[in-house]
Amino acid sequence: xxxxxxxNAFERQLSDYLYKNGFWVHLVASDSSGQVSDILxxxxxxxxxxxxxxxxxGYFLLDRIENNQESAMQHFYxxxxxxxxxxxxxxxxxxxxxxxxxxxxxxxxxxxxxxxxDLIPNSLLIENWITSCK
Numbered sequence: 001x002x003x004x005x006x007x008n009a010f011e012r013q014l015s016d017y018l019y020k021n022g023f024w025v026h027l028v029a030s031d032s033s034g035q036v037s038d039i040l041x042x043x044x045x046x047x048x049x050x051x052x053x054x055x056x057x058g059y060f061l062l063d064r065i066e067n068n069q070e071s072a073m074q075h076f077y078x079x080x081x082x083x084x085x086x087x088x089x090x091x092x093x094x095x096x097x098x099x100x101x102x103x104x105x106x107x108x109x110x111x112x113x114x115x116x117x118d119l120i121p122n123s124l125l126i127e128n129w130i131t132s133c134k
Contacts, residue, residue, distance in 0.1 A: 003056065006054050014039065014050070024041060026040045036068050036073070037072070037073070043133050049085070055091065059090070061113045062114065070104070073100045085100070086098045086103060090116050098119055102123060
């Protein structure tokens, strides 16, 4: 299966998982002009914007954060939504929920790619993130 198909499958899996855990979920359709996130979801009146990243090589390249994603997520947050999130799967059955600001701090330090161990102290596994959502 190619990377695009793996990514699309991960987006659907993540959407289903969030829905089954009490979120209203909208999977954003991709079009030729691109998109700034993959999932918009809502739970208990709190809105979330999530970009799903499936990393089959075991690391996440920070340059995969696009300028339009960064600005849209910051705009979303400035207007009352929660801080933008990246749901990152390293093909190990774990999904790490990392805030945009966390990933930008790595990038600002000159780090080009991160592995699961890099995210453990600064992100939450999806199960813990869901529990932390009010």
